[in-house]
Amino acid sequence: MTTTSSATSSTTPPAPVAPARPTASGLRDNAWVRFGIRRAGQLLVSLWALVTASFLMIHLVPGDPVRASLGMTAPQALVNARRQELGLDDPLLVQYWHYLGDLFSGDFGISMSSQLPVSQVISQRLPATLSLAVAAFVLALLIAIPLGALMGVLTRGGRAQRTELGFTTVSVIIGAIPDFVVCVILVWIFGVNLHLLPVAGKFGLDSYVLQVVALAVGPGVILARILRVEMIAVLRADYVRTARAKRLPAVTIYLKHALPNALTATLTLSGLLLSGLIAGTVLVENVFAWPGLGSTIVSSIQNKDYPVVQAIVLVYGVLVLLINLVVDIALALLDPRSTIREN
Known part of the structure; x- marks a missing residue:
């Protein structure tokens, strides 16, 4: 009887182990990751909207900003040269692309009045x-x-x-x-x-x-x-x-x-x-x-x-x-x- 009982117990398959439930700290860590991703995404979208609005600002202003900065009596040749220097004659998408590239490199352009770098100002x-x-x-x-x-x-x-x-x-x-x-x-x-x-x-x-x-x-x-x-x-x-x-x-x-x-x-x-x-x-x-x-x-x-x-x-x-x-x-x-x- 003892031998049979031992053999039977030795051949009994182990009871199934319940899968480990995620701990509270694991859920919290996952929540923090999702929180960080969501906030980072919101920040990037807001930054893109802000940069786009600042770029469009100069194009929505009535009149010619170069003419306004140089004065109404400035020669047209000087105005054209200044517009070409600032890249204002390029297509709008080209200007936007250059604007983004300049921002990433820390270049805000040149002040029209003081001729100093805007970043310095x-x-x-x-x-x-x-x-x-x-x-x-x-x-x-x-x-x-x-x-x-x-x-x-x-x-x-x-x-x-x-x-x-x-x-x-x-x-x-x-x-x-x-x-x-x-x-x-x-x-x-x-x-x-x-x-x-x-x-x-x-x-x-x-x-x-x-x-x-x-x-x-x-x-x-x-x-x-x-x-x-x-x-x-x-x-x-x-x-x-x-x-x-x-x-x-x-x-x-x-x-x-x-x-x-x-x-x-x-x-x-x-x-x-x-x-x-x-x-x-x-x-x-x-x-x-x-x-x-x-x-x-x-x-x-x-x-x-x-x-x-x-x-x-x-x-x-x-x-x-x-x-x-x-x-x-x-x-x-x-x-x-x-x-x-x-x-």
Whole structure:
């Protein structure tokens, strides 16, 4: 009996093994790959549309840009030679192909007014614009985060209704004031009357103050209002009630549990804020004679210097696209589940 049982057991085929199920980390890795491919594809399509629009810009402008840049009294022979030099006599597709090739090689052309390479003009003016926009972005966050979080804590659950009414009224008024009006007010108070700060040029750290404040105050209070609403919603969440039930200190609950979750919801708006600040530098730079891309593009439009206008529009567009990409990646890192659900 024992021998037969052993033989039977030795000849019994092994039980089938269930196929291994993909692990959660494997699914997550696949989701990240799909996320990266999708975002890269969107970026490439957006870049192609931006480059095409910047190329068509010079062809959609009424009149002859070469004649406009050289003047109405310029000899026709000089105009024809200039058009041939710029390749404007070639077929449109040929011009587009050459334009793409020049962009890939870093050649933005030659300025019609200064006869300098456009890339040199951009490299000289871009740092001033970026420094102004980044400084304004930091100041806007320094205004929005403490103010929005504090107002959310003070006005949660219908508390301090007068404080809520005052904050809402003041923030709406400040956010509705146009940037150029803010610039004029700041110049009149701190430049003309008090003589405390310079109102034109870029000569030191004090020359940043008025421009940065003019850019940051409006977006800062608007973002503070949004953060206040998010903070109130987070404070009603179950995990905050659990933290209170554990008798954790109020500072720990607000700063460690509530504020990070409220900030996650406003991250996308912060990215849009930075994009808006970069575009808003055009107005502020012209009011304060700031030597950046904003003042350069206005003077180039006035001088009919279309290669410079094309390049600056392209640079602004690329900056906005890159900021949006960084925001998408940051959101995916903070909440990977949203990335997996999208796929």
